[in-house]
Amino acid sequence: MLEVKNLSKAYNDRQILKDISFTLNDGDILTIVGPSGAGKTTLLRIIAGLETNDDGQILIDGKKYDSGKVGVVFQDFNLFPNLNVLENITLAPKLVLKKEKQEAEDDAMRLLTQLQMAGHEKQYPYQLSGGQKQRVAIARALAMQPKILCYDEPTSALDPNLRQEVEKMILGLKKTGLTQLIITHDLQFAKNVADQVLKVKPLNEG
Template sequence: MTEYRVEAEGIEKAFGENKVLRGVSFKVATGTATAIIGPSGSGKTTLLRTLNALDRADAGVIRVDDVQIDFATPTPKAEVRRFQSRSGFVFQGHNLFPHKTVLENITEGPVMVQKRPKEQAVAEAVELLERVGLADKRDQYPYQLSGGQQQRVGIARALALKPKVVLFDEPTSALDPELVGEVLSVIKDLAVEGWTLVIVTHEIQFARQVSSQVLFTDRGIILERGTPDEVIGNPKQDRTRQFLDRILNPL
């Protein structure tokens, strides 16, 4: 029987008159990677942000691990914090604290939010920096790093919180092309290690390689879902084929 780490049912979200999500439902099996692809403005990032309540959905139910929120009803702040603690978020633009060192950026959450001993947090941060290939950068500041290095620090910071699922919002879109590979390599390693991942990405070949499930979103709905071979290799919907052709075969 499949165990699901994330379950979303009937997610609705609007910004003013703009309905961004229209009754979205999907599941993410434990230990798998799900890639969300689709055109700009299709609701990908908003959907991802609802999984961490960075954007609060207007309606629908989301369960992440053992915490569930029904967004149609008021939710106590303590329960929202419990919900948010189940996932780590890797932002498109790094979002590192500029005045803190690499090590301080990674230990901030475990020490200040989770109240874990500083010595333990530092030891685990050093291990994470080794994992992402940045052990020699621990005392540097974000401005001293390349974009790819900053994003790898962002991944280490998310992992430091020991989340049940890691959410990636287009983690390579702000990078120079030659830096993309180093970030994707770290994410591939996490997938191989059995982390549960949800990745909004425009890197179609990467999505095909790393994910167990691909969701194609368009105009606020999931238009097509399935394995990478099904959705990317042999899409059923004309809209999916049109999108992939433009991405994979640019003029």
């Protein structure tokens, strides 16, 4: 379970987040919705350990927060252009988790099959569509065995008719017991996939 309690963040005296609190139960999906400037991505970056918060606390299973338990799928996917799909997915498990090459590749192929990307493992990012890049980015994040997977605007970089495919993929991952947190401005998408929706707005709107 992820608990966020009274989280606050400011940049150069501009308050971005103030007293944000929520609980995300294991296996559930939380969507955080709001317009640009509401601090959604800042919140995700804090949860992912990429930014520090000024006040408040984050707990996972009632214990001090460990950002290593959180995976992130970025809006622009951040795939390494010089590595093929299989290499993108296996790099971190080999370096960080110290997995042997064969084990890392076996795990990667299992994830690619699960995400309907088997057969693409030797392709490079420039050869993939936006939806395919997203699936590779998800596989790469899952390869690190996170307890929670976070997405930053998973539908924004994709053709609108792919939204339903993204919904099916996220709900499919939910069936595996994965806990997911999604940042989005797409309220309908948020309602379609979420167990709970947290709405945020720019602080200057009161």
